[in-house]
Amino acid sequence: MADLLFEIGAEEIPAGFVPTALRQLEVDLAKALDEARLAHGEVKAVGTPRRLAVWARAAAAKQTDAKTEAFGPPVAQAFDAEGKPTPAALGFARSQGVEVGALQRAQTPKGERVLVTKVEKGRKAEQVLPALLERLVAGLRFRKAMRSRWDDATFARPVRWMVALLDGRPLKVRFGEVVSGKTTFGHRFLAPRAIALKGTPEDYLAKLRAAHVLADPAERRAALEKELARAAKAAGGKVREDEPLVEQVLYLVEEPTAIAGAFEESNLELPPEVVISEMRNHQRYFAVVDGKGKLTNRFVAVSATKVKDPKVARHGYERVLRARLADARFFFEEDRKRKLHDRIADLGRRTFQAKLGTELQRSDRIGAIAAALARAIGREELVGDVLETARLAKVDLNTGMVGEFPELQGIMGAHYARIEGIKVEIADAIEDHYRPIGAAEEMPRNDLGALVGLADRLHSLVGIIGVGEKATGAADPFGLRRATIGILRILLDRGYHLSLATAVEQALDQLSGVKLAADRGVVAEQVLDFVRGRLKALWGERHAPDLVEAVLAAGFDDVVDAERRLEALAEIKARPDFAPLAVAFKRVANIQEKAGGGAAGPVSAELLRDDAERRLLAELERVEQEVGARRASRDYAAVLRSVATLEPAVARFFDDVLVMAEDPALRANRLGLLRRVGALFADIADFRKIQAELPQVTQAAG
Structure with missing residues (x-):
């Protein structure tokens, strides 16, 4: 058994590419070794902006036969x-x-x-691994890749060297014009000379560490966090929590060095989001806050190189930020010279989407949809504020500040609204209608923001699909998936019992002047099918796929109601007696489907011939009385617990009674009995979708 070490050295790879590439290296190498019948131990990938490395411990010297x-x-x-x-x-x-x-x-x-x-006799590992590693590096996929002018090999950035060692012995691996060896390189400026490697992970990490490269992201993260804390403490505060920025900087440097700086205190008069955005999005600086979490006029920058004179570096960081903040102050002061209401007409000169018209038309449609939603949830008194929020929600798109910092849309509109003395709830809603953003947890604070946010996303989803644009497997240029997830998360967070089908129709009502790519009914069906797919993915993160399918098959028009049904079904599935219950209900549903709805008739006690069917009717009437109030209060867990008590009577019915009797009256009566049983659970879940089978019973020979 020996260690396999493989490293790809390149020009600086974009920070966002590195974590994905490392995960792919781990998965692909383990899979390739398994398929090549080469036993191995731990497979782990490490990397920095200039190198992607992966090792497999205890790799077999030979393939198994x-x-x-x-x-x-x-x-x-x-x-x-x-x-x-x-x-x-x-x-x-x-x-x-x-x-x-x-x-x-x-x-x-x-x-x-x-x-x-x-x-097939196994070959030696050194005979198998070169081609395997060549496929490994060629199989790495990046969002964007560069092609060398000398060959057809593509990679995130030009590859400069490779290392391929098995038990310390070099393997000949070629990628483009680069052939692997046994030497790597340290920090570009602090240790640029070649470093001979022995081939073990410990030797690799230790020698790079001595050459000012922390190759292991976990080790580098610990060093980065320590440096940030040290510099922030020296600046009199602590670093503002910002995990995405930490993750980004982690893959921008090979050995982090933090330097604290300051900016003019007068810039704290700007909205905090503006100052933070300038620092983090444009300069990758970390904001520093005081003990109460309030923004200070300090920051921490991270250098990829240890500097001889920190004062010189600090001066450079401060000079760049000073210019950026001066621009921000200029835009902020210029924007305040015009009221938000005076900017509404400007939206008419800004295109939302070529086939859907201007931002002004979009705002008007959002207002109408949001007003309809407010009435649907019984909040008629909000209609006026909803319309006002919709009118102002997109106005800040025409401000200088949002033009410079697009990530502040909504945030700046809210700030300007508060400065102008606009109703606080409306100002909050202007900002909140963009929430949730991505996977962030922040949700709208009030119904105004939630309703306008729903309307905005519904307009985009229905409108974009309506004019014939669609999200494909890899591309979603209009953010339809994100919009749909936002709709679902808002509905579930606020507990709105809204009809999705009705909401889609209300959005279509506002597109009366737009030429749709298909009939209105077809568009509505396409939208709801798209929503169904997102809902399936969202629920699939927490629940078994068969349960999700069972609930979706029973209907998802009211998403909040559907989620309650899913949770109730998950609860009852955990019961040890669930399998026979599911099998019995599956059989009920299957017989109903095969018989057709018209074959069943009203249940007549006079036509009940067997004890089993009389017993089932008695139990059915008891359960129907029990679940009435529970169904009205949407207590689906209690409904299913009650319905579950029918299982013994249903099972006996199937054992003793011939449902499809030759006598038409008996057949219709028995089908009517099953129809009433099915009605108890059909609108909760389609049990035919649930994977449940009775255990096989083996009989001893006697």
């Missing part, structure tokens, strides 16, 4: 009565590359057949 079996024709066809091979046997042997005498016989479920057994 591979035994394969190929079955041919039945023995009766392969040999005649005298035991001589027939053309079928000869042809099979020829196709397998063996003599007919090598054919064996084996019993199979399909009878006795001829068989060829082959054994």
Whole structure:
């Protein structure tokens, strides 16, 4: 057993590319070794902006032998009565590359057949690994890749060197014009000379560490966080929590060095979001806050190189930020010279989408949709504020500040609204209608923001799909998936019992002047199908796929209601007696489907012939009374617990009663009984979608 070490050295790879590439290296190398029949231990990838490395501990020196079996024709066809091979046997042997005498016989479920057994002897690892590693590096995928002018090899950035070692012995791996060796390189400026490696992970990490490269992201993160804390403490505060920025900077440097700086205190008069955005998004600086979490006029920058004179570096960082903040102050002061209401007309000169018109038309449509939603949840008194919020929600898109900092849309509109003395709830809603943003947890603070946010996303989803644009597997230029997830998260967070179908129709009502790519009914169906897909993915993160499918099949028009049904179903599935219940309900649903709705009739007690069907009717009437109030209060867990008590009566009914009796009256009566049973759970979940089987019972021979 020996360690396998593979490193790809390159020009600085974009920070966002590195974590994904490292995960792919780990997965792909482990899979490739397994497929190559090379046993191995831990597979781990580490990396920095200039290198992607992966190792496999305790890699086998040789492949295991591979035994394969190929079955041919039945023995009766392969040999005649005298035991001589027939053309079928000869042809099979020829196709397998063996003599007919090598054919064996084996019993199979399909009878006795001829068989060829082959054994492929394992090769030495050093014979297998070069091609395997070449496929590994060529298989790495990046959002954008560069092609060398000398060959067709593509990579995130030009590859400069490679290391491939097995037990310290070099393997010859080629990628483009680069051939692997046994030397790596340290920090570009502090230790640029070649470093000979022994091939073990410990040697690799230690020698790079000595060369000012912390190759292991976990070690580098610990060093980064320590540096940030040290510099912030020296600046009199602590670093504002910002995990995305930490993750980004982590893959921008090989050895982090933090330097604290300051900016003019007068800039704290700007909205905090503006100052923070300038620092983090443009300069990758970390904001510093005081003990109460309030922004200070200090920051921490991270250098990729230890500097001889920190004062010089600090001066450079401060000078760049000073200019950026001066620009921000200029835009802020210029924006305040015009009221938000005076900017509404400007939206008419800004295109939202070529086929859907201007931002002004968009705002008007959002207002109408949001007003309809407010009425649907019984909040008629909010309609005026909803319309006002919708009018102002997109106005800051025409401000200088948002033009410079697009990530502040909504935030700046809210700030300007507060400065102008606009109603606080409306100002909050201007900002909140963009929430949630991505996977962030922040949700709208009030109904105004939630309703306008729903309307905005509904307009985009229905409008974009309506004009014929769609999200594909890899591309979603209009953010339809993000918009749909936002709709679902808002509905669930606020607990709105809204009809999705009605909301889609209300959005379509506002597109009366837009030329749709398909009939209105088709567009509505496409939108709801798209929502269904996102809902399935969202629920699939927490629940079994078959339960999700069962609930979706029963309907998802009211998303909040559907989620309650899903949680209730998950609860009852955890019961040990769930399998027989599910099997019984599946059978009820299947018989109903096969019989057709018109075959069932009202249940007549006079037509009940067997004790089993009389018992089922009695139990059914009891349960129907129990679940009435529970269903009205949407307590689906209690409904299902009550319905579950029907299982013994249903099981006995199927054992003792012939549902599809020849007598039409009896058949209709029994189908009517099953229809009433099915009605108890059909609108909660389609049990036919649930994977549940009764355990097989083996009877002893007697």
